[in-house]
Amino acid sequence: MGTVAVQLAAARGITVVGTAGEHDIERVTALGATAVRYGDACVERVKAAAPQGVDVVFDASGAGVLADSVALTGDSARVITIADMAAAQHGVRFSAGGADPADDSLAQLVRLAATGELDVPVWRAYPLGQAAAAHGDIEARRNRGKVVLLP
Incomplete structure (x- = not known):
């Protein structure tokens, strides 16, 4: 679900639309995202939740959504996955981890955890x-x- 990614983005003031199963809608909303149920017609629900368009997609599910993600952003370079091994077939970057030393995400995670604002169920x-x-x-x-x- 990308629980940590949602919280990091929301803490930075980024508008997040998160897809989830019906049983996780409330939890995704509580993390700071606009929750959209995945499944049939998910692309249409995401477009309705983000009428201004989708800038970037971060796929943490590996549920075969890369083609739809590229369609939503209009550019495979604006989609990244940490879970779908078919990334190359869609021209999408697969990230196996590794942090950019200039990125302050780890420090932000530590701050959120220290203040009790990071939820990792x-x-x-x-x-x-x-x-x-x-x-x-x-x-x-x-x-x-x-x-x-x-x-």
Whole structure:
């Protein structure tokens, strides 16, 4: 869902439209985004929520939305994914992490966490020996929050 990305953008005053399942609409709204239900006709709902247009799309779902994301922004260079391995097929950048030293996002995250303004919901914690079960839950999209592995 991009929970942290939504909070960082909202804290910077950026207008965020976040897509979510019906059960997560309230949570996405509480994070500071205009929530839009994903699924059929999602593109039309996003356009209605952002009549001024969409500048950038950050895909954290890997749910096969890259073609629609490029259509929404009008330019594959304005779409980035951290979850969809088909990025290259759409001309979209895939980011595997790595921070720009000039970017103050980490410092901002620390400030938000220190003041209690950063919400990172934990869905379930698993002992390390159950890592395969945890991964299975993530792949099946059963989790509604972060999955934590414990030593």
